[in-house]
Amino acid sequence: MADDLKSHLISSFEKNVRFDNRGLLDFRNVVIEYSVSKNAEGSARVKVGDTEVVVGVKLMIDKPFPDTPDEGVIMVNTEFLPMANPDFESGPPGIEAIEQARVVDRGIRESKMIDLKKLCIKKGEKVWIVSIDVCTLNDDGNLLDASALGAMAALKSARFPEYENDEINYKTHTAAKLPMKKQPVAVTVYKIGKHFFVDPSKEEEQNIDARLTITTTEDNTICALQKGGDCPLTLDDITKMLDIATKISKELRSKL
Amino acid sequence: MGYAKRTNNRGFDELRKIEAKTGVIKNADGSAYFKIGNTAAYAAVYGPRNLYPKFLQNPSTGILRCSYNMMPFSGTGERVRPGQSRRSREISLVTEKALLPVVDLKEFPNAVVDVFIELIETDAGSRCAGICAASMALADAGISMKDLVVAISVGKVDDKIAVDLDYDEEAYEGGPVSDIPIAIIPSTGEFSLLQMDGEISKEDLIKALSLCKKVVPKLYEIQKKALSEKYTKSD
Numbered sequence: 288m289a290d291d292l293k294s295h296l297i298s299s300f301e302k303n304v305r306f307d308n309r310g311l312l313d314f315r316n317v318v319i320e321y322s323v324s325k326n327a328e329g330s331a332r333v334k335v336g337d338t339e340v341v342v343g344v345k346l347m348i349d350k351p352f353p354d355t356p357d358e359g360v361i362m363v364n365t366e367f368l369p370m371a372n373p374d375f376e377s378g379p380p381g382i383e384a385i386e387q388a389r390v391v392d393r394g395i396r397e398s399k400m401i402d403l404k405k406l407c408i409k410k411g412e413k414v415w416i417v418s419i420d421v422c423t424l425n426d427d428g429n430l431l432d433a434s435a436l437g438a439m440a441a442l443k444s445a446r447f448p449e450y451e452n453d454e455i456n457y458k459t460h461t462a463a464k465l466p467m468k469k470q471p472v473a474v475t476v477y478k479i480g481k482h483f484f485v486d487p488s489k490e491e492e493q494n495i496d497a498r499l500t501i502t503t504t505e506d507n508t509i510c511a512l513q514k515g516g517d518c519p520l521t522l523d524d525i526t527k528m529l530d531i532a533t534k535i536s537k538e539l540r541s542k543l
Numbered sequence: 544m545g546y547a548k549r550t551n552n553r554g555f556d557e558l559r560k561i562e563a564k565t566g567v568i569k570n571a572d573g574s575a576y577f578k579i580g581n582t583a584a585y586a587a588v589y590g591p592r593n594l595y596p597k598f599l600q601n602p603s604t605g606i607l608r609c610s611y612n613m614m615p616f617s618g619t620g621e622r623v624r625p626g627q628s629r630r631s632r633e634i635s636l637v638t639e640k641a642l643l644p645v646v647d648l649k650e651f652p653n654a655v656v657d658v659f660i661e662l663i664e665t666d667a668g669s670r671c672a673g674i675c676a677a678s679m680a681l682a683d684a685g686i687s688m689k690d691l692v693v694a695i696s697v698g699k700v701d702d703k704i705a706v707d708l709d710y711d712e713e714a715y716e717g718g719p720v721s722d723i724p725i726a727i728i729p730s731t732g733e734f735s736l737l738q739m740d741g742e743i744s745k746e747d748l749i750k751a752l753s754l755c756k757k758v759v760p761k762l763y764e765i766q767k768k769a770l771s772e773k774y775t776k777s778d
Contacts, residue, residue, distance in 0.1 A: 324664040325581050327616035337569045341663055343616025364615065366625055370587040370659040372570055377610060379626060418622050420615040422661065424585065425568045457620045 293479070293494040300482040305491070307336075311484040312531060317542045319436070321444040328460065329445025333437040335486060337427035339371075342437035343420050344445045348455060351407070351414040359406020359414045363392035364421070365434060371423035390473065390513045391421065391435045394502035398471035398510035401442070405466040417442075417465065428492040431500060432539070435473035439543055442467065470543060471510055472536040475500040476528040478520070483527055485535055499525065501532035505540065546701035550712060555705040558695070558758055563675075563769035565683045573684025575769065577676035580709055581666035586676035588684040591654035599655075605648030609639040609658040611673055617662045619710055634670045635660075641674050641726040641736035645689045646681060656686060667710040668696045671724050674736065679766050683773065693762045694726035694736060697755040699743050704751050706758050723748070725755055729763045732756065 296306075303311060315336030324330040327343035351358060365388035369375045380388070395401065406415040419441065421434040447463040449456040477487050478497045487495065497516035503509050509529070514520065520528070549555065559580030568574035571587035578584070594600050611634040613623050638660065648656060658680065660673040674694035682688055698708045701718030713722050721741030725734055734752075743751065 324583075324614070324617055326619050326664050326666075330616060339568075341614065343614060345616050345622040347622060364625060366615075368612070368659065368661055369589075369610070369657070370568060370571065370574075370585065370661055373589050373592070377627075418615070420622075420625070422614045422663075424661075425570050427569065 292490060296491060296494055297480040297482070300479060300484070305484070307488060311482060312535070314486045314535060314538065317436070317539065319440050319542055321440060326457070327441075328448060329441045329443070329465075331437050331440035331444060333433050333440060335429055335433045336488070337425055338429055338433050339424040340430065340433050340437045341422050341424060342434065342441040343422070344441045345418045345420070346445065346447060347416045347418060348408065348413055348450070349416050350412065355403070356411040357407045358403035359401070360416045361392065361396055361401065361403070361419070362416065363388045363395065363419045363438065365391070366420065366422045367426075367430075368423050372426040375423075375426070386513070386515075387431050387434060388421070390431060390500055390511065391419075391438050393511040393513070394435055394471045394473050395419075395438065395442075398469050398502065398504050398508075400467055400469040400471055400504070402466040402468060426489065428487045428489040429475065432473055432475050432486065435502065436539060436543070439470055439472065443543065469504045470540055471502050471504050472539045473500055473502040473511070474532040474535045474539065476531050478516070478518070478524065478528075483531060485531065499528045499532075501529060501536075503533060503536045507533050546703045546715065546717065549705065551709065555703055556754060556757055558707045558761065559709065561762070561765050563679065563765050565679055565769050566773045571680070571684070573680045573682070573686070575676045575679035575683060577672050577679065579668060579672050579707065581664055582668050582672045583663045584669065584672040584676040585661045585663065586673065586680040587659045588656060588677075588680045588686070589659075590656035590684075591648065591651035592657070594653060594655035600653040602652050603649075605651030605654040605656060607639055607643055607646055607648065607656050607658065609635050609642065609660065609677065611635045611638055611660045611670065613662045613665060613669070617665050619666065634673070637736055637738065638670060638674055638677060641694065642677055642681065642692055644733070644735050645678070645692055645728055647687045647689070650687070656681070656684075667708055667713050667722075668724070671695050671726070674726050675762065675766060679770060682770055690728050690730045691763065691766050692726050692735060693729055693759045693766065694724065695755055695758060695762060696722055696724045697751045698722040698741065699747055699751060704747060704754055706755055723751055725752065727756065727759050729759055
């Protein structure tokens with residue numbers, strides 16, 4: 288059954304047609320809504336077609352890691368809520384959710400978009416912890432790119448809570464934003480047969496051979512990569528995929 | 544003295560602003576969004592579907608399984624650690640019991656109807672918002688039901704009985720506070736959820752429960768309107 292769907296997908300890709308009439312390199316409509324949860328320091332809802340995620344940023348104060356005593360901490364967590372897909376189950380994050388959280392994390396961390404030194408309150412004792420939680424509402428494919436975009440949007444909308452006499456007052460937010468310098472965007476390029484495409488629907492996503500997630504900043508610097516899927520890629524494949532991702536990341540960044 | 548004026552200028556029998564929608568989660572068999580003040584809940588229903596592990600199956604009826612969860616960033620204050628807590632498990636249980644009297648799953652032996660409730664932001668009354676959303680989502684999923692379930696909190700803040708307490712009122716320090724989340728089956732007036740914490744006299748409890756019955760028709764209309772809107776929309 289699945290093999291039938293896959294060969295059907297390939298033969299339709301030959302004609303440059305997708306089941307929902309998009310071209311192979313067309314993203315679905317992207318809608319970003321900011322500040323969707325008032326208790327979070329920053330939040331955003333991202334819709335990519337029927338795929339929908341909410342991302343929230345909480346700011347806390349804690350001890351820094353001993354090897355980086357003057358730097359704040361970033362944490363990314365993804366919850367594949369069972370609400371979003373009948374195949375998702377309750378319980379601790381599965382391997383897919385963990386991989387996704389780590390890929391989103393890597394893009395944010397390695398791009399050095401947040402000046403972690405500015406998140407230090409007292410060296411070795413107190414730093415700001417930036418906790419980014421991605422919650423899925425509806426999974427119609429490509430949760431990864433939607434989540435990375437949502438994380439960016441939520442970070443952009445974040446405002447520090449009031450902090451006085453060693454206490455955080457979460458009820459009052461100041462006008463201070465996170466010290467952000469760049470806007471990394473993740474684009475995953477997928478491969479079925481010899482065809483490359485982006486932003487898969489659920490059924491496309493379930494039938495891929497390989498995928499490559501490419502996170503780039505405004506100046507086209509690549510700051511994170513993650514290859515997935517069961518088939519290997521040639522250098523020629525990778526070159527093509529990088530070109531596609533660089534182009535599409537500009538489109539996505541313009542939505543922020 | 545006493546609690547003369549509500550923190551947000553509301554009347555004592557006045558609800559916060561409500562927004563209700565159905566069909567908000569495409570993958571689900573039924574879904575709803577219910578927002579009251581700054582408390583917002585999504586509910587998604589999947590099923591009737593196969594129930595595993597098998598020993599949970601009941602050959603005489605389908606079962607209802609509810610799960611209440613706060614998104615990690617939804618709480619007032621610190622981040623809520625993801626995953627189930629004792630609190631969320633208890634709320635899941637009472638939510639299930641609140642909805643059970645109106646659903647009929649006799650036609651689906653051995654199956655399960657899963658209800659997932661997710662809070663995106665909270666400002667008190669989250670279990671009630673969750674139950675309101677869940678009952679709409681069950682109806683949206685086409686589950687056979689005797690009625691919807693309406694849930695709201697009522698309570699006494701110092702010397703005044705008020706409906707739909709917000710977080711500031713629950714945390715009021717000028718006098719005793721009681722918080723009573725309830726769920727009512729509108730057609731019969733029966734209570735399917737009743738909890739309380741705080742302190743209240745027997746007379747005031749009866750008064751509070753009578754007061755909340757006054758606002759039930761309003762909530763009921765909002766739920767019914769949200770359900771019919773999905774099917775009357777021109778698109």
